[in-house]
Amino acid sequence: MKMLFSANLKGVMIAKENPGAAVGITLTAALCLMRGPRRFLFRNTLGRFQSEEAKFSRAEKNVKVLNLSVDLMKKESSKLLERAALAEKDMKRGQKELMNSGGQIHRLAKSVYKVEAEAVDLMDGLREIPGREALKLRAEVASMASLLRQQRVSLDRRIRKISELGIPV
Numbered sequence: 001m002k003m004l005f006s007a008n009l010k011g012v013m014i015a016k017e018n019p020g021a022a023v024g025i026t027l028t029a030a031l032c033l034m035r036g037p038r039r040f041l042f043r044n045t046l047g048r049f050q051s052e053e054a055k056f057s058r059a060e061k062n063v064k065v066l067n068l069s070v071d072l073m074k075k076e077s078s079k080l081l082e083r084a085a086l087a088e089k090d091m092k093r094g095q096k097e098l099m100n101s102g103g104q105i106h107r108l109a110k111s112v113y114k115v116e117a118e119a120v121d122l123m124d125g126l127r128e129i130p131g132r133e134a135l136k137l138r139a140e141v142a143s144m145a146s147l148l149r150q151q152r153v154s155l156d157r158r159i160r161k162i163s164e165l166g167i168p169v
Contacts, residue, residue, distance in 0.1 A: 095167060102162040102169035109155040112148055119145040 015022035031037040119141050126138040162169050 098162060098165070098167050099169070102159060102167060105155055105158050105162070106169050109152055109159060112152045112155060116145055116148040116152060119148060 031041070123138055123141050123145065126134050126141065159169050
């Protein structure tokens with residue numbers, strides 16, 4: 001550990017004494033570590049010593065790899081297009097089903113509203129009749145009217161959710 005620290009300390013002292021050399025070495029190391037400049041240096045120095053046949057065979061190999069990649073991308077894109085078409089078909093079918101369901105819910109909500117109105121009218125008629133039997137019937141009709149109101153509110157909520165999806169109901 002002590003030896004490593006003393007070696008680093010020597011290196012720092014040498015860099016302090018020779019700042020120009022330290023900057024040059026640092027820049028050279030940075031350029032060699034970066035991919036682009038390293039490739040440029042290789043092509044313009046050691047790459048010049050390679051034969052044309054070696055360069056041509058490497059280029060052919062790269063072309064084959066690129067052709068394989070292109071074929072793979074074509075197959076993948078055709079699969080994705082096919083899946084997108086199936087998904088679109090399912091989406092349209094689902095949209096039609098949702099429209100039909102929305103219409104059915106809307107008709108049901110209308111009929112529930114009519115029955116609720118009839119129950120309220122019946123309760124008003126029962127209020128005019130004195131007696132215990134009328135009171136029991138009125139309580140029963142009131143609970144039915146309350147249940148109908150809850151059902152209507154629930155149906156209206158469903159209709160609103162379907163409408164918020166942009167589907168006409």
